Amino acid sequence: MHLIETRNLCYSYPGSVKALEGINFIAPRNSRIAVMGSNGAGKSTLFKHFNGIFKPTAGTVHIRGEPITKANIREVRKFVGIVFQNPDDQIFAPTVALDVAFGPTNLGLDEETIHHRVEEALRITGIEHIADRVPHHLSGGEKKRVAIAGAIAMEPEVLVLDEPTAGLDPKGVHDLLGFINDLKKKSGMTVIFSTHDVSLIPEIADYIYVMDKGRIVAQGSVAEVFVQTELLRSVRLDVPLYPKLIQSLQEKGIPVEMAFTFEEAETAFLEAFKGRS
Secondary structure: OOOEEEEEEEEEEOOOEEEEEEEEEEEOOOOEEEEEOOOOOOHHHHHOOOOOOOOOOEEEEEEOOEEOOOOOHHHHHHHEEEEOOOHHHOOOOOOHHHHHHHHHHHOOOOHHHHHHHHHHHHHHHOOHHHOOOOHHHOOHHHHHHHHHHHHHOOOOOEEEEOOOOOOOOHHHHHHHHHHHHHHHHHHOOEEEEEEOOHHHHHHHOOEEEEEEOOEEEEEEOHHHHOOOHHHHHHOOOOOOHHHHHHHHHHHOOOOOOOOOOHHHHHHHHHHHOOOOO
């Protein structure tokens, strides 16, 4: 049984503008899934179906094998936490701690449980030191972590991050990627994220979906997707630097094993040029 599964999911905005068509998507337990696509591909629209913000025009969304209904929507939203691209859309309390406590408080939990959840969410996201600060005075990276902490405090099994690195400086991106990797190790939480920056995906994704014009046009592991150079270019996406460089060298007759991350590329180059002066 998958944590999230969509079956022939379709969605149209008012005016019959098709945003999603025939989407079959699966999120297994303890996985990190990247959803790639250029602007307008349908990534954000798809994400808003995962916890019932949007209702399908056709097809179904299943959470732990059960379709989303009015009767279970409250449980679904505890199970799937979504952090939108702009954290200011989700942050409104006078302090970080109060903002993180908002979700658990609305669940009607007792004060001790709320306090424990807030402390744990702040610890996991590494922002205990700003618990008493005003959220809107924080940096973009800090705001992202506050929004993520608010989602984590609900104790979801799936965390959905819509363009989590948008607007972050290089250090913020590096820190956030480390956080996503640690999240899987520490909690076993499934993470689904979208990004325009294809170079980040090999560092954190186990599986990739490629979207274009509301459809899934490719899917598979990092190795399976990023060798489809022509397809990616046709949907206005690039190939990460390391496989692009190695593919170029291979075409020139230089025997370098394909690699997708820095560590893999370093090993491949050392092996290829071992013993050469």
